[in-house]
Amino acid sequence: MKIAMIGTGYVGLVSGAGFAESGHYVVCVDKNANKVALLADGIMPIYELGLDALVARNVQAGRLSFTTDLSAAVRDADAVFIAVGTPSHGNDGHADLSDVFDTAAEIAHALTGYAVIVTKSTVPVGTSRKIEEIIRSTLPDGEFDVASNPEFLREGTAIVDFRHPDRVVVGCDTERARKVLLEIYQPHHHARETPMIFTTRETSELIKYAANAFLATKITFINEMADICEKVGGDVKEVARGMGLDRRIGRAFLNAGPGFGGSCFPKDTLALLKTSQDVGAPTHIVETVVNVNAARKHAMAKRIEAAFGGVKDKTVAVLGLTFKPDTDDMRDAPSLVIIPYLQSCGARIQAYDPQGGKEARSRLDLDICKTADDALSGADGVVILTEWKEFQAIDLANMKTLLKRALMVDLRNIYPPEKMAAAGFTYWSIGRPSISNTPDLASQSGTNGKQGS
Numbered sequence: 001m002k003i004a005m006i007g008t009g010y011v012g013l014v015s016g017a018g019f020a021e022s023g024h025y026v027v028c029v030d031k032n033a034n035k036v037a038l039l040a041d042g043i044m045p046i047y048e049l050g051l052d053a054l055v056a057r058n059v060q061a062g063r064l065s066f067t068t069d070l071s072a073a074v075r076d077a078d079a080v081f082i083a084v085g086t087p088s089h090g091n092d093g094h095a096d097l098s099d100v101f102d103t104a105a106e107i108a109h110a111l112t113g114y115a116v117i118v119t120k121s122t123v124p125v126g127t128s129r130k131i132e133e134i135i136r137s138t139l140p141d142g143e144f145d146v147a148s149n150p151e152f153l154r155e156g157t158a159i160v161d162f163r164h165p166d167r168v169v170v171g172c173d174t175e176r177a178r179k180v181l182l183e184i185y186q187p188h189h190h191a192r193e194t195p196m197i198f199t200t201r202e203t204s205e206l207i208k209y210a211a212n213a214f215l216a217t218k219i220t221f222i223n224e225m226a227d228i229c230e231k232v233g234g235d236v237k238e239v240a241r242g243m244g245l246d247r248r249i250g251r252a253f254l255n256a257g258p259g260f261g262g263s264c265f266p267k268d269t270l271a272l273l274k275t276s277q278d279v280g281a282p283t284h285i286v287e288t289v290v291n292v293n294a295a296r297k298h299a300m301a302k303r304i305e306a307a308f309g310g311v312k313d314k315t316v317a318v319l320g321l322t323f324k325p326d327t328d329d330m331r332d333a334p335s336l337v338i339i340p341y342l343q344s345c346g347a348r349i350q351a352y353d354p355q356g357g358k359e360a361r362s363r364l365d366l367d368i369c370k371t372a373d374d375a376l377s378g379a380d381g382v383v384i385l386t387e388w389k390e391f392q393a394i395d396l397a398n399m400k401t402l403l404k405r406a407l408m409v410d411l412r413n414i415y416p417p418e419k420m421a422a423a424g425f426t427y428w429s430i431g432r433p434s435i436s437n438t439p440d441l442a443s444q445s446g447t448n449g450k451q452g453s
Contacts (some may be wrong), residue, residue, distance in 0.1 A: 001184050002031060004073040004080045006103050008039060008066065010263065010329075011120055012083030014221055016357055017051065018162035020058035022187040022254050025071040028066050039066045047328040047355045051161045064113050070103075074110035079180055081149070082107075082131070083120040086267075091100070093270035095124055104131040116172075116180045117146045122208055122268060128171065128201040138299025145177035148201045150208035155262065156326030157312035167195045171204025209272040213286050216265040218253040220289045223296055226256035236431025238415060256430045258385065258411040259296035259325030261332035266293070297334045300411055301341035307409045307428045312346030317379035318402070319372055320386025320412075321364075322356035330359045334411070335385050339364055350375045354388050375401060380409030387414050396423040406437065 001024045002402050005016035006029040016028040030036050035045055042059070044052050062443035067073055074080050082103050089096040100121055107117060115137065133147040153161045170181045170301040178198055180336035182384050185196060199207075226236040236256045244251030250388060260266070276283040305311050323333035332337065332355075339349055349366040352375035357368040372391065376382055376399055392414050399407045406425045408415075413429045420427035420435050427435040 002076055002142040004077040007083035012088050014158045015139045017054045020064035026064050029070050029073045033068050036066045036068050041262050044067055046136045049326055069108040070106050074107055075112050077115050079116045079118055080107055081118045086121050086123055088267045088270055093274040104134040107416045114143040116177045118149045120149055120151055124271055125205045143267045145174050147172035147177050148204035155329055166196050166419050167197055169197045169204050169207050171199050171201035185354055199259055205343040209268055212264050212268040213272050215253050215259055216269050217259045217289050220292050222256050229431040258300040259293045259425040260336040261334055263331045266332040280290040304409050305345055308381055314380040315348045317375045317382040318349055318351040319384050319391050321353040321360045322386050325386055325388040328359055330356055350379055354390055376402040381406050384410045384412050387412035
């Protein structure tokens with residue numbers, strides 16, 4: 001199959017390279033000529049483990065190429081995937097579909113024969129119908145179908161997710177389109193390794209939003225359970241384990257922390273909420289998730305301030321800036337709320353992230369250190385914002401010598417409290433009793449060692 005992938009962002013680049021690895025011929029299209037040139041030279045615009053090798057291998061095999069010429073890429077394609085960005089539109093929560101619709105109009109002028117136009121971008125219900133209307137207005141008698149094929153890639157494990165997806169969802173209305181998508185995904189569907197769900201376009205579009213909203217709800221739920229644990233002396237990690245062993249619930253996404261971020265959950269929960277309001281079917285659960293998650297990040301910032309006994313004129317070491325490990329994505333990361341708040345309270349921030357430093361410089365006004373040791377050196381305490389494996393392996397004795405004070409606020413629960421106590425740290429985590437080695441902080445956290453919320 002010949003595939004045109006419009007957009008070389010996270011979804012388009014990973015999907016395009018993945019389809020090429022499956023044996024298809026893929027041309028990835030982007031308007032940014034500099035980006036296309038870098039990709040052709042093997043320089044990735046994003047960090048994703050194994051992506052550079054995957055791209056290089058398929059470029060060398062002649063199955064993957066990059067261009068700015070949309071018309072040439074679309075002309076002979078069997079399928080044209082739209083994988084452009086759909087960010088939230090201003091403050092109203094609606095997805096900005098301008099790039100999607102502009103791309104559809106360009107495709108309409110480039111089509112020369114039958115092709116399936118596939119929406120890979122995350123879009124509100126009804127978008128595929130609008131794309132069809134746009135193309136049909138230019139090609140009233142044209143031969144084409146429009147399908148929906150949402151992605152379910154997790155940043156940090158995207159290549160594995162593409163090769164071994166839990167399911168492939170396709171929304172289409174014709175048998176012809178179904179056959180094209182079935183052939184494209186045949187390597188995954190072979191011997192029923194991966195379930196393929198064929199449904200209507202509207203249902204396909206809603207599956208993506210419903211899935212992300214549900215996962216965001218699990219995160220928000222366990223964060224609220226963590227708050228209860230802190231009040232009653234429970235351990236949220238054990239609560240999550242006990243819940244997750246129930247197969248009806250599952251263990252995934254039950255990790256308490258500073259709130260969800262990234263490119264999907266924040267904007268997708270907002271978009272689903274706005275869609276539900278527009279059609280008169282309110283989703284009160286999703287509305288609560290959105291509001292609780294926003295409040296969570298501010299609450300965690302205040303927790304850090306309390307743990308430090310105030311941060312004015314103090315140096316705070318921050319380890320981790322991205323919204324999750326194994327990515328350089330800073331979109332809606334908790335650090336974007338927490339760090340400015342600490343700075344507004346007079347803190348000096350020394351931050352380090354294994355991959356997110358470059359992006360952080362464009363979003364935050366702070367010192368980005370080259371190593372974790374540099375960030376720790378001379379700080380009044382340390383805050384863990386992202387659970388990179390590198391931080392889990394830090395030598396605590398060395399960390400203690402670098403810090404002015406052995407104080408850690410761990411918003412990802414990466415250390416066992418007993419280990420931190422043995423190392424002589426005052427240790428604040430999420431949903432677990434705090435550990436204090438100083439009288440003043442012991443009194444702040446309560447005589448029974450419970451954390452304040």
